Amino acid sequence: MSLNLHLLRLFAAVAKTGSFSRAADLLHISQPAISKGVRDFELQVGCRLLDRTPKGVRPTREGAALARHAETLFAAERAAEDELQALRNLDSGSLRIGASTTIATYMIPEYLGIFHRAFPGIDLHVVSANTSDIAALMLGHEIEIALVEGPVEDENLTSTAWRTDVMGLIAGPDHRFAAAPGPIDLRQLNDEILIVREPGSGTREVVAQALAAHRVEPQRTLEIGSTEAIKQAVAAGVGVAMVSMATIDDQVRLGKLKVIPIKGVPIERTLWQLKSPGRLEVPAAVAFEGIIRETKAAKTSRARAARA
Template sequence: MTGETKGRPVEPPDAGVPLHHRVPDLGALELLLAVARLGSLGRAARTLGITQPAASSRIRSMERQLGVALVERSPRGSRLTDAGVLVTDWARRVVEAAEAFDAGTQALRGRRDSRLRVAASMTIAEYLLPGWLIALRAQRPGTAVSLLAGNSRVVAERLLAGEADLGFVEGLDVPAGLDGAVIGHDRLIVVAAPSHPWARRRTELTAVELAATPLILRERGSGTRQVLDAALAEAGGLAEPLLELASTTAVKSAVVSEAAPSVVSELAVREELTAGRLVEVPVRALRLGRELRAVWPAGQRPVGPARDLLGLTRRVS
């Protein structure tokens, strides 16, 4: 009976040994092909940029691994044995397959690197990302960037759904299911129109007064709202907002029109404060600082354009 024992196939002697222990690596196969092509171990070594002793050692190691002699050496050069001719033919197919594999992975990287999907919370999207993306454009002119602006909760949802490659949020911590890195810091400030009574106060506003006043605020789920809710929890929590708006630009417009004060990112109101369209209202003993973070799905470090953009955030901020 051949090939079977008691009805079961007979396994080859090396069946339990992993393939990478039984098959020479690509470097060794490329060296064997070069010897076959050039007829000299020395010339093959020079072509591949290694020393002749290293090439000899690699051929001997391959012969021990395969259990057959592959190359005969003489003063006139090197020639393949009969077994070496067969192994070289098989090696050529393996190397050609590896070249096809490499070409395919390069095409995949090219496809990946041709686009970048960014999701960012509103303040970062409006006031920081434009500078970062201009710098990325200079570094990667062939990458098309799409930007989704939303609150921090939306950013997390897009990343977890695989609809964004990199995100930016402004909340108190990293959303569940994501990893992140701090890329900067921001401060929330109370602002009012110049005609509002708070703009003419001689004393600092208290946290209790701020908490009890109906304000114009960003919607729940935004990083700004998250930080403000936490900061005023001990002062009784926020009163019912006068207005809840989905963008910082809308909030600023409403405050300038004298509807009510607000709490917004200092980054977002620099121009209005300088021009006198808004006034900062000091608040006593209230910490409203926050960290700005880049975020991505847990366990998946950014690669390609996303990695480059992450690096730029630290240089351009």
């Protein structure tokens, strides 16, 4: 049995929106046409795909399975359309970038500016989420560039190092650590409230690994799903946190946060670019990667010149 892709598209729209009327609006066709198309599709596949309820519709077990495949299929279709458009030239098209929260907020805006000035006709779309969510988007062909904070173990993805990020311990200006005459011992965190990111965050994973390596287990932890919110909580004296040094310049200059040096424990992490092996890269993605490499090389050269 070969699936009718037009009918599959109608069913997928209803499954996604949970409503025949919303699906009709999404696809710009009439609601009766949607209803008839879904009925014909159910007859074709030989089973009920949607349960009709007073509150709308929801996929059956078979419908949910088919909807997942439909999502992958239509994502591949969009990727093909984008690639064909991009192959013509870099004067038009789009580039979808997924980045972990810290990277999206503090690191890639510089690259976005350079790219936009070089290729103003390319529409940029940036998705900010935690590492696990970005990996899922890359697997689903929803993005062309994936930049994340933590390592991802998935046989369907490859990880390539693209930047080193320095982590630092921060405290509020009135915290006892702020008055320390020199670097503190990492074990002093055992008596502190450590503010951490949510599960799935690359930052949280790196911090957890660093503490476990030194057998440090803070007395209490507080989970907050935003680096900005974590910094505000630290500044208010709620606890301490380990964050990327790239995220704190403004607050340190204003005296709202203080970086606390740690004895003999530099904490660095590798930032990763995820790719899907075998997937053709659109020229816009290749150009963006080139900007990342060139910017890194220029910064390295300036740093060496400054040390000379």
